[in-house]
Amino acid sequence: xxxxxxxxxxxxxxxxxxxxxxxxxxxxxxxxxxxxxxxxxxxxxxxxxxxxxxxxxxxxxxxxxxxxxxxxxxxxxxxxxxxxxxxxxxxxxxxxxxxxxxxxxxxxxxxxxxxxxxxxxxxxxxxxxxxxxxxxxxxxxxxxxxxxxxxxxxxxxxxxxxxxxxxxxxxxxxxxxxxxxxxxxxxxxxxxxxxxxxxxxxxxxxxxxxxxxxxxxxxxxxxxxxxxxxxxxxxxxxxxxxxxxxxxxxxxxxxxxxxx
Amino acid sequence: xxxxxxxxxxxxxxxxxxxxxxxxxxxxxxxxxxxxxxxxxxxxxxxxxxxxxxxxxxxxxxxxxxxxxxxxxxxxxxxxxxxxxxxxxxxxxxxxxxxxxxxxxxxxxxxxxxxxxxxxxxxxxxxxxxxxxxxxxxxxxxxxxxxxxxxxxxxxxxxxxxxxxxxxxxxxxxxxxxxxxxxxxxxxxxxxxxxxxxxxxxxxxxxxxxxxxxxxxxxxxxxxxxxxxxxxxxxxxxxxxxxxxxxxxxxxxxxxxxxxxxxxxxxxxxxxxxxxxxxxxxxxx
Numbered sequence: 441x442x443x444x445x446x447x448x449x450x451x452x453x454x455x456x457x458x459x460x461x462x463x464x465x466x467x468x469x470x471x472x473x474x475x476x477x478x479x480x481x482x483x484x485x486x487x488x489x490x491x492x493x494x495x496x497x498x499x500x501x502x503x504x505x506x507x508x509x510x511x512x513x514x515x516x517x518x519x520x521x522x523x524x525x526x527x528x529x530x531x532x533x534x535x536x537x538x539x540x541x542x543x544x545x546x547x548x549x550x551x552x553x554x555x556x557x558x559x560x561x562x563x564x565x566x567x568x569x570x571x572x573x574x575x576x577x578x579x580x581x582x583x584x585x586x587x588x589x590x591x592x593x594x595x596x597x598x599x600x601x602x603x604x605x606x607x608x609x610x611x612x613x614x615x616x617x618x619x620x621x622x623x624x625x626x627x628x629x630x631x632x633x634x635x636x637x638x639x640x641x642x643x644x645x646x647x648x649x650x651x652x653x654x655x656x657x658x659x660x661x662x663x664x665x666x667x668x669x670x671x672x673x674x675x676x677x678x679x680x681x682x683x684x685x686x687x688x689x690x691x692x693x694x695x696x697x698x699x700x
Numbered sequence: 701x702x703x704x705x706x707x708x709x710x711x712x713x714x715x716x717x718x719x720x721x722x723x724x725x726x727x728x729x730x731x732x733x734x735x736x737x738x739x740x741x742x743x744x745x746x747x748x749x750x751x752x753x754x755x756x757x758x759x760x761x762x763x764x765x766x767x768x769x770x771x772x773x774x775x776x777x778x779x780x781x782x783x784x785x786x787x788x789x790x791x792x793x794x795x796x797x798x799x800x801x802x803x804x805x806x807x808x809x810x811x812x813x814x815x816x817x818x819x820x821x822x823x824x825x826x827x828x829x830x831x832x833x834x835x836x837x838x839x840x841x842x843x844x845x846x847x848x849x850x851x852x853x854x855x856x857x858x859x860x861x862x863x864x865x866x867x868x869x870x871x872x873x874x875x876x877x878x879x880x881x882x883x884x885x886x887x888x889x890x891x892x893x894x895x896x897x898x899x900x901x902x903x904x905x906x907x908x909x910x911x912x913x914x915x916x917x918x919x920x921x922x923x924x925x926x927x928x929x930x931x932x933x934x935x936x937x938x939x940x941x942x943x944x945x946x947x948x949x950x951x952x953x954x955x956x957x958x959x960x961x962x963x964x965x966x967x968x969x970x971x972x973x974x975x976x977x978x979x980x981x982x983x984x985x
Binding site: 441446449453456457460521524525526529531532533534535698 | 754755756778779780782783785787789791792793794796797798802806807809810811812849853
């Protein structure tokens with residue numbers, strides 16, 4: 441069977457397994473929605489003319505959703521598969537590693553689509569998120585999602601070599617994601633953060649993704665309030681591409697099939 | 701040089717970890733269609749040797765051919781080579797959220813000449829459990845699933861690393877029967893075990909490995925000079941236990957019987973067991 445077809449079969453199997461793991465469904469899919477309810481309900485203040493914090497927050501959570509379903513989910517689940525021997529067993533079969541990664545990409549994409557749809561749906565229904573009507577905005581949204589999710593996926597695979605054990609993976613990965621969310625303007629307005637925090641966040645992709653999502657869902661006038669006084673979409677694309685390349689090279693170089 | 705007719709051939713295999721040599725020059729040959737057992741204590745280098753043959757580990761030096769190809773870089777391509785071998789690893793705890801049938805049906809897609817998944821489920825005795833989640837299986841049932849995944853691709857060589865650990869006696873016998881069936885179908889089988897009765901019941905030939913070296917390769921009944929070993933005769937005489945090693949036990953008992961005037965009390969005659977021989981070989985007796 442071809443590498444691609446096997447990859448599709450793996451994707452189907454991965455989705456089945458994902459849906460049967462209550463923890464992964466709750467933490468990866470439901471948790472961001474719960475956060476959206478809490479933050480959206482607490483912080484209803486207006487941060488700029490025609491922009492409430494909850495709108496700002498939803499845009500950031502859509503960007504974080506890509507990090508949760510890609511980076512976080514993979515960087516935790518791959519070390520667990522490695523620890524129990526799943527990866528070693530797969531390595532011993534004629535299945536190509538490429539099929540394995542196609543399968544991972546499929547489950548991540550499915551979870552992302554589901555999560556983004558949930559966040560946008562609840563955001564629009566309950567927290568005054570304006571879904572754009574301009575097709576060019578949806579085009580921008582699409583390239584941000586594609587580039588962001590690809591970046592998140594390869595970085596998750598690359599980072600999966602870092603945790604020393606499957607059980608400890610969550611303790612290593614989750615704090616990184618949460619700290620990055622704080623630094624990148626998900627829970628606070630980015631331009632209100634101290635300069636040094638902004639500088640650290642500017643190195644990582646999440647800051648740029650949240651800003652990009654704001655450019656889709658917030659009025660164009662808000663661009664002036666951003667740290668760079670513009671949406672900086674060109675710079676965003678460039679930084680995401682650089683991380684995509686770094687993540688791909690690291691994934692290929694460091695991926696381990698077993699703990700030895 | 702390695703012979704091309706053997707299913708597996710190994711010459712001068714060496715492997716060190718962090719300067720400590722765990723495989724120190726192993727030579728062995730496994731013929732097509734035989735069951736070959738590697739016996740040895742923990743840390744003898746069994747698993748390292750087998751994992752080099754399975755293509756999981758790189759060797760430091762030596763020649764290795766499995767189905768005529770180097771496992772570290774099969775000339776026909778890794779997928780083509782892996783399509784011809786089956787591996788049952790020592791400890792896998794995976795796919796807990798899938799059912800037995802889902803797992804086996806999925807793995808069947810990996811191989812070009814896969815067996816019928818439901819037939820394989822029957823072969824390993826998991827038909828009753830085929831719709832059960834893997835996480836609900838007992839240790840022995842999980843092991844049988846491992847075996848099912850190892851044989852689903854109709855391998856020409858099957859590697860089994862301590863396959864019956866955790867089996868009850870009945871399950872072990874059923875498993876041995878399965879392995880013999882596979883051998884009868886022409887599958888070459890390389891198994892590592894530390895159960896001597898398993899090696900004796902299954903293996904056509906046994907290699908005893910200790911401290912990274914092959915001590916001897918022989919059929920189970922000839923291992924360690926077992927066939928030529930002296931018989932041990934024990935009996936009671938005047939209320940105390942006696943024992944003697946006898947070159948010709950029949951002659952010895954005949955004389956004993958004549959001396960004691962007929963029936964010899966508590967008479968036993970034993971050849972050393974495979975275990976006695978094995979323990980002597982690895983220096984534990």
